[in-house]
Amino acid sequence: MCLAIPMKVEKIEGNPDDFTRNQIAVVNMNGISKEVRLDVVDRWPEIGDYVIVHAGFAIHSLDEEDAKKNIELIRELASHMPEEMLLSGDEQ
Amino acid sequence: MKHIDEYRDTTLVKPLVAELARSVTRPVRVMEVCGTHTMAIFRNGIRSVLPEKMEIVSGPGCPVCVTSASHMDAFITMSELPDVRVAVFGDLFRVPGSNGSLAQASSRGARIDIIYSPMDALDIARNNPGDMVVFLGVGFETTTPAIGATILAAQREQLDNFCVFSTHKVIPGPLEQLMQDPELKINALLCPGHVSAIIGAGAYQPFVDKFGLCCVVAGFEPADLLNGLILLARQVGDNHPRVENMYPRVVSWEGNRRALGMVEEIFEPADMEWRGLGILPLSGLAIREKYARFDAEKRLNISVPAAEEAKGCLCGQILKGKTTPPLCPLFDKRCTPANPIGPCMVSSEGTCAAYHKYGRDA
Amino acid sequence: MSDNTILLDHGSGGIASQDLISGLFLKHLDNPVLRTLEDCAVLDNQPGRLAFSTDSYVVDPIFFPGGDIGKLAVHGTINDLAMRGARPLCLSLGMILEEGMNIDDLEKIVISIGQASTDSHVPIVTGDTKVVPKGKGDKIFINTSGIGIVADEVSISSTNGQAGDAVILSGTMGDHGITIMTRRAGISMHGNLRSDTMPLHRMVALLLEQFPGKIHALRDPTRGGVATSLNEIAAGSKLSIIMEEELLPIRPEVRAACEILGLEPLFLANEGKCLAIVDGSRAEEILRLMRTTAEGREAAIIGRLVDGKSGRVLINTPVGGSRVVAPLHGEPLPRIC
Numbered sequence: 001m002c003l004a005i006p007m008k009v010e011k012i013e014g015n016p017d018d019f020t021r022n023q024i025a026v027v028n029m030n031g032i033s034k035e036v037r038l039d040v041v042d043r044w045p046e047i048g049d050y051v052i053v054h055a056g057f058a059i060h061s062l063d064e065e066d067a068k069k070n071i072e073l074i075r076e077l078a079s080h081m082p083e084e085m086l087l088s089g090d091e092q
Numbered sequence: 093m094k095h096i097d098e099y100r101d102t103t104l105v106k107p108l109v110a111e112l113a114r115s116v117t118r119p120v121r122v123m124e125v126c127g128t129h130t131m132a133i134f135r136n137g138i139r140s141v142l143p144e145k146m147e148i149v150s151g152p153g154c155p156v157c158v159t160s161a162s163h164m165d166a167f168i169t170m171s172e173l174p175d176v177r178v179a180v181f182g183d184l185f186r187v188p189g190s191n192g193s194l195a196q197a198s199s200r201g202a203r204i205d206i207i208y209s210p211m212d213a214l215d216i217a218r219n220n221p222g223d224m225v226v227f228l229g230v231g232f233e234t235t236t237p238a239i240g241a242t243i244l245a246a247q248r249e250q251l252d253n254f255c256v257f258s259t260h261k262v263i264p265g266p267l268e269q270l271m272q273d274p275e276l277k278i279n280a281l282l283c284p285g286h287v288s289a290i291i292g293a294g295a296y297q298p299f300v301d302k303f304g305l306c307c308v309v310a311g312f313e314p315a316d317l318l319n320g321l322i323l324l325a326r327q328v329g330d331n332h333p334r335v336e337n338m339y340p341r342v343v344s345w346e347g348n349r350r351a352l353g354m355v356e357e358i359f360e361p362a363d364m365e366w367r368g369l370g371i372l373p374l375s376g377l378a379i380r381e382k383y384a385r386f387d388a389e390k391r392l393n394i395s396v397p398a399a400e401e402a403k404g405c406l407c408g409q410i411l412k413g414k415t416t417p418p419l420c421p422l423f424d425k426r427c428t429p430a431n432p433i434g435p436c437m438v439s440s441e442g443t444c445a446a447y448h449k450y451g452r453d454a
Numbered sequence: 455m456s457d458n459t460i461l462l463d464h465g466s467g468g469i470a471s472q473d474l475i476s477g478l479f480l481k482h483l484d485n486p487v488l489r490t491l492e493d494c495a496v497l498d499n500q501p502g503r504l505a506f507s508t509d510s511y512v513v514d515p516i517f518f519p520g521g522d523i524g525k526l527a528v529h530g531t532i533n534d535l536a537m538r539g540a541r542p543l544c545l546s547l548g549m550i551l552e553e554g555m556n557i558d559d560l561e562k563i564v565i566s567i568g569q570a571s572t573d574s575h576v577p578i579v580t581g582d583t584k585v586v587p588k589g590k591g592d593k594i595f596i597n598t599s600g601i602g603i604v605a606d607e608v609s610i611s612s613t614n615g616q617a618g619d620a621v622i623l624s625g626t627m628g629d630h631g632i633t634i635m636t637r638r639a640g641i642s643m644h645g646n647l648r649s650d651t652m653p654l655h656r657m658v659a660l661l662l663e664q665f666p667g668k669i670h671a672l673r674d675p676t677r678g679g680v681a682t683s684l685n686e687i688a689a690g691s692k693l694s695i696i697m698e699e700e701l702l703p704i705r706p707e708v709r710a711a712c713e714i715l716g717l718e719p720l721f722l723a724n725e726g727k728c729l730a731i732v733d734g735s736r737a738e739e740i741l742r743l744m745r746t747t748a749e750g751r752e753a754a755i756i757g758r759l760v761d762g763k764s765g766r767v768l769i770n771t772p773v774g775g776s777r778v779v780a781p782l783h784g785e786p787l788p789r790i791c
Contacts, residue, residue, distance in 0.1 A: 235790065
């Protein structure tokens with residue numbers, strides 16, 4: 001379950017330790033912006049970070065390194081050449 | 093759309109389809125336990141490119157579909173109380189109880205607000221001090237922290253006309269109970285990406301240890317889904333079940349401790365009824381006594397009618413891949429998309445609904 | 455208060471009604487036929503067949519980025535006439551107002567109706583206004599009916615699709631539906647979302663003139679969206695339709711809003727777009743012509759009609775797979791899963 005999408009943080013209100021104040025970020029995707037809550041995000045984001053948004057709450061701050069690793073994992077899988085193709089390549 | 097478009101790129105996705113075909117060497121029966129996976133698999137037409145030896149069944153992972161008829165009945169009863177208005181996720185609006193849906197209650201004059209975030213329900217409560225605003229809490233681990241945070245926000249504001257009807261459910265425990273069936277016909281689990289963002293990929297280790305299931309956590313874009321299926325096929329092929337996290341941009345091994353802490357603060361484990369599966373022990377979350385004034389069942393003195401056994405419903409077995417919809421005595425007779433009995437018929441892309449709509453070539 | 459709000463008296467037929475008609479409606483909608491204020495309009499005879507259509511407008515909110523309920527009411531009925539190849543001649547305008555409605559809002563809507571009618575060269579020739587007690591309506595409901603003329607040689611119908619025909623969509627999809635949805639309470643987001651409300655009769659006239667006999671069917675995919683209209687065309691023409699997901703024109707903002715709310719643009723309403731089912735061998739030329747018009751600047755060929763199961767619509771996905779696109783069941787709602 002659970003539709004959640006990455007949106008870019010443009011503005012932050014509040015701080016991670018003060019639960020008596022609102023913890024809010026303004027996030028953007030393709031020019032559409034929305035206020036989301038930061039109450040349950042795993043890591044307090046910085047401006048420019050991407051957060052995963054579900055039902056108006058950021059549930060995760062993306063780490064650029066992890067994101068890079070993720071797409072590279074998949075690209076590597078996609079570029080995997082089967083042995084028979086490699087062999088026929090050798091013959092040419 | 094960064095972190096989305098690169099996973100939809102056809103120059104990446106098409107080779108993955110070819111790689112999937114190469115990776116399936118032995119029969120792979122995958123269960124996905126996530127309504128969003130169900131939808132993503134459907135929308136991307138993944139089933140039409142699956143190798144012959146691979147099959148995907150939709151497990152009990154759509155929180156809306158597994159909301160029981162008796163809970164729907166209680167929601168509807170509540171929506172028709174004087175001075176009550178209910179706030180609800182759009183998914184739940186048309187789900188039938190034993191006697192109609194919230195949509196029908198709305199046509200009779202019940203005040204029902206469809207919202208995107210539970211915080212929107214607080215806005216409604218603030219703007220309508222004369223009404224009791226009840227949020228109908230459905231959802232798994234991804235959603236529960238948000239509801240918990242909303243309850244805390246209501247407490248901070250001392251908002252007295254807001255409460256939550258909690259039918260929240262958890263994934264790993266009930267899934268383990270399903271898997272205990274010795275005749276289980278599943279050998280691979282596509283683990284739900286966003287539930288895992290909260291509970292962590294480590295939560296699936298017991299499924300490897302106890303049941304020898306191959307487990308891969310995957311995201312929702314076409315490249316994510318194919319990547320997940322390829323690794324499941326390889327695990328089955330190598331006969332080396334383990335937990336692999338193929339969604340590291342969102343999921344860690346440990347999960348989101350801040351969110352888990354929020355859930356722990358507000359909720360406690362409770363027995364919960366699941367549509368088609370009956371009452372599963374400790375499979376749900378109830379609001380702790382400390383926050384009783386935000387508990388709709390207590391505030392409005394609502395009791396959930398005793399669960400009526402759906403006699404003959406085979407959803408439990410269909411979910412486990414042990415049987416197919418046409419063999420269920422209720423299928424297309426008492427159980428139809430307009431009057432669904434089990435979860436596989438409630439979801440428009442559930443196994444039974446798909447059989448109903450598209451026939452056997454679903 | 456009474457100066458600025460609609461009273462039951464405004465629908466009484468007495469002086470208050472007349473004041474509203476001459477002071478507000480006639481002021482903004484004036485033309486020689488309407489000016490007579492007779493019980494009905496009498497129109498000159500025209501060669502060709504008569505086309506006649508009606509539609510009611512109850513949109514909430516009544517003002518939204520890109521338009522308002524009045525503009526929508528003019529464009530909607532003009533487009534319904536155009537979709538059968540008719541040249542729209544004139545419209546009627548029926549209004550049901552809720553007691554207590556703000557008269558300034560009403561005037562804004564009437565001005566907008568006047569502008570849309572002038573810009574489209576389709577006059578309002580007859581009208582009616584009623585007022586219902588507070589709570590019995592929702593600010594304003596509008597009905598427009600329209601009469602048009604179909605030239606003798608023109609035959610446009612959803613049943614006319616042929617195997618091999620191309621499906622052209624005249625621009626981006628979902629703009630109107632997502633704009634309305636995100637304006638409703640509870641689903642707030644900001645960004646450049648605008649209704650696409652627009653009259654299409656001039657573009658249609660141009661296509662019919664330049665490509666006689668090559669335009670087989672036209673539909674404006676309003677409620678239910680492109681998916682539902684294509685299902686109707688496939689069923690009417692007893693053929694299958696195959697769309698290509700990668701060819702669907704969608705504005706980035708609309709795409710993002712749909713991602714956030716879990717909606718599919720294919721099922722969202724459009725108010726200024728048409729689906730044209732055209733001779734496959736001329737599709738590229740027709741597309742080029744369409745793109746020279748303001749209405750069709752972003753037109754795209756999105757699919758084709760093929761022999762196959764009658765009434766079935768499929769879409770080919772970027773993974774190289776395909777899936778069935780069923781018609782919309784009920785109003786699209788935001789989802790969490």
